[in-house]
Amino acid sequence: MKKIKLLFGLVALVIFLVHCSKNTDVIANVATTATTTNPTGLTTNAGVNAAFTALPLAVTAPADNPQTAQKIALGKMLFWDPVLSGDNDIACGTCHHPSLGYSDALDLSIGVNGQGLGVTRHFLAGNTIPFVKRNSLSIINTAFNGIAANGTYNPATAPMFYDNRTQSLELQSLEPMKTMEEMRGTHIASTNLLDSVVLRLTKIPQYVQLFTDAFQVSNPITTQNLGRAIASYERTIIANNSPYDQYIRGNATAMTAAQVQGMSLFSSDGCIRCHSGPMFSDFALHVLSVPDNTKLPTDAGAGGTYAFRTPSLRNLSLTAPYMHSGIFTTVDAVIDFYDRVGGNRSQNPNVANNRLDANLRGINNNNKNAIIQFLNALNDGNFDRTIPTAVPSGLHPGGNL
Ligand code: HEC
Numbered sequence: 101m102k103k104i105k106l107l108f109g110l111v112a113l114v115i116f117l118v119h120c121s122k123n124t125d126v127i128a129n130v131a132t133t134a135t136t137t138n139p140t141g142l143t144t145n146a147g148v149n150a151a152f153t154a155l156p157l158a159v160t161a162p163a164d165n166p167q168t169a170q171k172i173a174l175g176k177m178l179f180w181d182p183v184l185s186g187d188n189d190i191a192c193g194t195c196h197h198p199s200l201g202y203s204d205a206l207d208l209s210i211g212v213n214g215q216g217l218g219v220t221r222h223f224l225a226g227n228t229i230p231f232v233k234r235n236s237l238s239i240i241n242t243a244f245n246g247i248a249a250n251g252t253y254n255p256a257t258a259p260m261f262y263d264n265r266t267q268s269l270e271l272q273s274l275e276p277m278k279t280m281e282e283m284r285g286t287h288i289a290s291t292n293l294l295d296s297v298v299l300r301l302t303k304i305p306q307y308v309q310l311f312t313d314a315f316q317v318s319n320p321i322t323t324q325n326l327g328r329a330i331a332s333y334e335r336t337i338i339a340n341n342s343p344y345d346q347y348i349r350g351n352a353t354a355m356t357a358a359q360v361q362g363m364s365l366f367s368s369d370g371c372i373r374c375h376s377g378p379m380f381s382d383f384a385l386h387v388l389s390v391p392d393n394t395k396l397p398t399d400a401g402a403g404g405t406y407a408f409r410t411p412s413l414r415n416l417s418l419t420a421p422y423m424h425s426g427i428f429t430t431v432d433a434v435i436d437f438y439d440r441v442g443g444n445r446s447q448n449p450n451v452a453n454n455r456l457d458a459n460l461r462g463i464n465n466n467n468k469n470a471i472i473q474f475l476n477a478l479n480d481g482n483f484d485r486t487i488p489t490a491v492p493s494g495l496h497p498g499g500n501l
């Protein structure tokens with residue numbers, strides 16, 4: 101048995117080295133593992149709990165949109181170019197900024213008619229645009245959305261948004277452009293926005309060149325290819341080497357003893373019932389009764405049921421505030437919330453106690469500190485943070501920051 105596990109560990113290590121040849125930090129970690137981890141260490145880690153698995157080392161793209169350097173380069177320009185917004189004032193990167201964990205540090209995002217980055221972002225004078233309906237989700241590791249505990253996932257049907265309303269990064273990326281308060285504004289109708297953007301791009305020679313290089317067809321600038329290029333870029337924003345991932349892959353010293361204990365409590369206390377698999381999400385909808393944000397009317401979630409998708413718990417240190425309404429500023433406050441709903445006390449007047457998800461039953465905050473220690477092992481700040489210094493439209497990368 102030990103021999104088989106050791107063999108498996110070695111095979112995993114070889115795959116790991118091959119895939120990570122571009123990342124010097126990772127190679128350094130692997131080298132340490134290879135020289136210091138003894139067979140007992142490997143066996144102990146693998147035996148902790150089969151439910152805990154690391155993120156894959158490589159990303160899978162849909163069959164009709166393979167990763168290429170040209171598409172990734174184009175997608176990065178598009179992600180940062182406010183030319184995709186109705187009034188040329190906001191880009192994807194405005195609300196998904198690398199200095200803020202590819203989120204925006206706000207409870208509810210400010211899109212159209214906003215200025216500034218992060219907590220200093222505000223609406224300009226005379227504003228009539230509402231806040232964006234929800235807290236900005238990070239795009240880090242969204243390449244893995246939908247991943248199951250055994251590591252399988254289908255990027256062509258990957259669930260997106262807090263209510264799983266869109267499938268795949270390709271289709272998701274077109275939605276914010278069409279949404280009035282996010283990127284569209286009030287001057288172009290939702291049904292015309294994508295056509296207007298495509299028309300704008302065809303008039304910018306550098307985009308014509310970049311799209312031609314990326315797709316190698318005549319008339320490459322289409323809505324579909326716009327979504328494909330952005331998705332290809334997003335699949336490069338990965339953070340899959342947290343202390344937790346290193347520990348699961350066999351480096352017994354990557355997590356502290358307190359974190360290892362917290363991991364076990366995370367499981368026995370019931371968090372893992374929903375926060376499962378390598379993304380710490382089952383990607384399913386659950387009724388939790390998270391309080392609404394008073395800046396907006398009530399948010400009834402998926403299909404008006406007050407159900408929301410389990411978010412990933414990776415990189416929490418970078419993505420506060422928390423929940424779809426951004427109502428909690430600390431993980432501490434989130435776990436105190438679980439203590440109340442675990443005792444069958446709904447925290448939202450629109451959700452009756454008997455509608456609370458059965459998986460919440462009995463959850464309490466007794467082991468809060470140990471669980472927080474474990475959650476800290478899920479942070480990995482080693483992701484691509486680069487922003488283009490200029491974008492083909494000549495507008496400011498990231499818009500009105
Ligand atoms: C004004 C802020 C804002 C802008 C601009 C914006 N987003 Fe978002 N993004 C959000 C918010 C808020 C959510 C969560 C919305 C929800 O779940 O209903 C989100 C969700 C996402 C998700 C889903 C993540 C997941 O795990 O389900 C992806 C991917 C994403 N955005 C990418 C983009 C791309 C690509 C663009 C540009 C085309 C963009 N965003 C523009 C605020 C913004």
Ligand code: HEC
Binds near residue numbers: 369370412471
């Ligand atoms: C019944 C399924 C379920 C269980 C059990 C559960 N969660 Fe959650 N968790 C969710 C869902 C769904 C959300 C998003 C809710 C929303 O925004 O309305 C969430 C959100 C969170 C968030 C906020 C993440 C973010 O980025 O905003 C944290 C932190 C969290 N959970 C930690 C925990 C911990 C720790 C436990 C165990 C004490 C736990 N959860 C148990 C389903 C669950």
